[in-house]
Amino acid sequence: MKFRYTKSVPKNNDNATAEILKAAANPKVISFGGGLPAPELFPVEEMKTAADKVFDKYGKVVLQYSEAIGYSKLRKQIIDLMKERKVEVKLDNVGIVTGSQQAIDLIARMLLNPGDVVITEDPTYLAAIDVFNSYGANIVGVSMDDDGMKTDDLEKLVKKYPEAKFIYTIPNFQNPTGRTMTEYRRKKLVKIAKDAEIPVVEDDPYGAIRYAGNYVPPLKHFDRDGGVIYLSSFSKILAPGLRMGWIVADKSFMNKFVMLKQNADLHTDNLTQYIVSQFLIDVDIKKHIKDITHVYEHRANLMVKQIDKYFPQNVNHSNPEGGMFIWVEVPGVGDTNELFKACIRNNVAFVPGSSFFAGDIKPGTFRLNFSNMNDDQIKEGIKRMGKSIAEILSDNKY
Known part of the structure; x- marks a missing residue:
């Protein structure tokens, strides 16, 4: 065949x-x-305890279909997590995804036609490169140093490619370099993107795991116009096998995103959402x-x-x-x-x-x-x- x-x-x-x-x-x-x-x-034992509680309380509910945007209680808990990261959001801005990798794929599906330009750090996350390539993107890399993406170079590239569909960045403990973007460059990146009317996809799976230096707020903290799409995950702070992540974005973008999410898998695993939510109630996540x-x-x-x-x-x-x-x-x-x-x-x-x-x-x-x-x-x-x-x-x- x-x-x-x-x-x-x-x-x-x-x-x-x-x-x-x-x-x-x-x-x-x-x-x-x-x-x-x-x-x-x-947290194996804690997860087991949370699962038992969920089955006892919500057994028939968690085994049924659910909303594509995700379990509302977990989304409210994510609002609290985002406050810890100095980002104020509302419930309509938060969606649950099957790992932040799914969000990367759906965003690319939403925004990219073959030949469209995506601007990334160079080097960057290999699975994101694979996703962008799968949609026929022209990936343009911005060089880095120890302070992260060189925003002066980004500014030049944005002028060269004003039609770019989005900028993809991992500002915290970047994959693969481990580097962290300075606050100055974060502010400048957000301004460059705003002036050029190019969205930013901020991928932040590692940001909670800081053991040196001073905390730097996410790009989303500096976003005043809804141009930054923020992604994060429970994979690194709980366990990757849960396949549980989230997206924070402008409401109008989220409306479109949820439609494509529904087409992809109807919704993220309902049982796991409830278990993670119960875990966050039972355990001191900090x-x-x-x-x-x-x-x-x-x-x-x-x-x-x-x-x-x-x-x-x-x-x-x-x-x-x-x-x-x-x-x-x-x-x-x-x-x-x-x-x-x-x-x-x-x-x-x-x-x-x-x-x-x-x-x-x-x-x-x-x-x-x-x-x-x-x-x-x-x-x-x-x-x-x-x-x-x-x-x-x-x-x-x-």
Whole structure:
């Protein structure tokens, strides 16, 4: 049988995400690849208790169809979470999604026609790149430094591409670099977007996990005209298997969004929405996040220390103030995929930087995840990576 696929289906079977997960599944491999939270921090017993309460109170309700926009009680609780993040919203502005990944896909579906321009940080989240490509977008990258997206460069690109459909950004502990955008640049980005009448999609799955530096409000905090579409998730602060995220946007946008959401899956899992809502009643979420943050701070600091010990002295790496990732740049490595293969031979894995670039790929770059490995694994894994880097540099005669 010959299937006549649309242009949104990739022409080959290359799947960076699948390869990352495959490497992580090998028990011999110490994987710094997938952006996986620490499973020992999942609130299993608390979730079980919440589920029992939900079935006792609402058993027949939670097993029935529900509203596409989401469970109203959970949405009200999200309003409280947003207040903690210095964003005031109303119930009509909040919707529940099946992980923030679904929101990225639906927003792209709403706004993109083939050939339309999307402006992103470069590098950026690889699954967002995949989504935008699937809708035929022309992805234009904005360079970054330690302060996040370079807004001077963004301003130039907006003038070059005034028809751009939206700007996609991860301002907090960015995936893949771990960098955080300064407040000055956030304000400037919002102004640039407003003046150009280009919406901003702010993806903030990691923002609650800050363990250094000073809190910086989301872009949405500075938005006075409804131009910022804010996304977040319970994946990093509770558990990714819940597939539970949310969107905050202008009411007129939400009306359209909910229609497409309904077409996609009718509604996000009703039972899980009730369980998460009950969990937020039963458990001090601030303390839970604080416990996660403490562990991730330790692991991030340990990984940085090991990188400084075992990697060549001229290696550059980010120093994240939160989140789950460290970005590494190794001068002299011409093909990061060859380094990846060398690391796999030494039973350690990472994500090559090539997966994250919308524009020209910067060689010798890769992302490390520290949240899912214990101390011994971090120490041994980085040691193995240092050995692999030395092998590649030796082969290249550097």
